[in-house]
Amino acid sequence: MHADRRPRSVTRADVARYAGVSTAVVSYVLNDGPKAVAPLTRERVLDAVRVLGYRPNAAARALSMGSADMFGLLVHDNRSPFFAELCHALDQASADNGRSLLIVNSDREQVSTSEQIRDLVSRQIGGLIIADVLTAREQSLVEALGIPTVVIGQFGETDGLHSVGVDFAVGARGATAHLIGHGYRDIAFAGSAARYDERERGWRDALSAAGLPLGPLVHVPFTHQGGYEAGMQLMRGPRRPRAVMAASDQIAIGMLAAFGQHSVRVPHDIAVASFDGTVSADFVWPRLTTAVQPLEEMAHAAVSILLKAGDQRRHHEFSTELRVRESCGCTVV
Known part of the structure; x- marks a missing residue:
């Protein structure tokens, strides 16, 4: 009988040892509470997560088993005509690549964006698309979770994350x-x-x-x-x-x-x-x-980035095209 030579998954205890804190403190940092953590301690924990490649159990299990066939989309408000069309384009691009899309609105009351990000990751998604502006703290959480992520439709390049958008x-x-x-x-x-x-x-x-x-x-x-x-x-x-x-x-x-x-x-x-x-x-x-x-082009680029995500972060920029109609004073036949 051969010994199981698969590498052991990094645990929360490993992160705690690396950062020199308790597992409870690691939990407080990753769950954004319920107890506050000093900024320097928080940075030590997030650094340990990045160095060790720690992933929350559900996401790590999905990725290791090859069953992460669903992407998560965090969108500001899909009632907006623009975001509704963006959601549809991303859903189609995901389907074209054999993936489904789970959509969550970030403007929910009484639920923080950090909680929504953690909830999406816990649902065994294989990648995260963010169509919203993140705070520095929320971005640190995304980076710490280590899941392939792309930001779409924001103002230019997003340091530390892949991004897609227009000028x-x-x-x-x-x-x-x-x-x-x-x-x-x-x-x-x-x-x-x-x-x-x-x-x-x-x-x-x-x-x-x-x-x-x-x-x-x-x-x-x-x-x-x-x-x-x-x-x-x-x-x-x-x-x-x-x-x-x-x-x-x-x-x-x-x-x-x-x-x-x-x-x-x-x-x-x-x-x-x-x-x-x-x-x-x-x-x-x-x-x-x-x-x-x-x-449509932006959506396909975002999905492609998730499927081929590497360590080198990049911004994929598209051009807009002026569609001329009557509101400006032009006569359109």
Whole structure:
């Protein structure tokens, strides 16, 4: 009889010994509680997890048995038209590669993003796709869990993780330049209320390159209601802009509702361009001129990265394409 020569799995006790702490402290770090852990101790534990290659039992078992045929997707809110289309593209790309997709919304109340990440990993997923902005602490947790991970649709490269996305600044700059090409000189921007948006930088760059002053700047949530509020703010401002660059189709559609309610004609009174290229952009009137994100290509790239994930982290960047419709003032046959 031959001895079983398979390598022994790294245990929580191994991590504790390496870090010089108790197994309880390791548990507190990986579960983000219930007791707080000093920052330096936490870093020692996470470093031990990375060095030893420790994985929570369920994920390690799935990977070692070759049964991890499901990916997990953490998405901010799949009710959003953009994220709904992204989820569909990722589901199709996963299916094309013989994988299923488990989708979890990160905007749930009373459940932290860290808890959701741990829950997904415990369900024997073979890889994790993140369509949300992670805090530094959440990213440290993902790296410590050691599961193949890719971030999709965020602003540029994500240090320490694979990432897929578009150049938001270049796309928004092109859409704003298109508005400038119509002769509009007072162009507003409506975008993220949460953080500085690369699309805002693209808007600024386009106006600066054309020697134009910045138009009104409105920060609102990425929702239809946020767009409606942006439209109301722009109409109540000291001067009404001649055009608006919206950071998403959802915001632009909300603005169309506000403008229409107050008899402001698009594009005759205010022209609009937007970002994302969702299906809904072609089913409002006027139809939206929008910078299209190539979701199918991005989804296939993300899945490919998970299937071939290596130690060298990379960012796969795509270009947007401006889809011209009537909201900017163009006549489309």
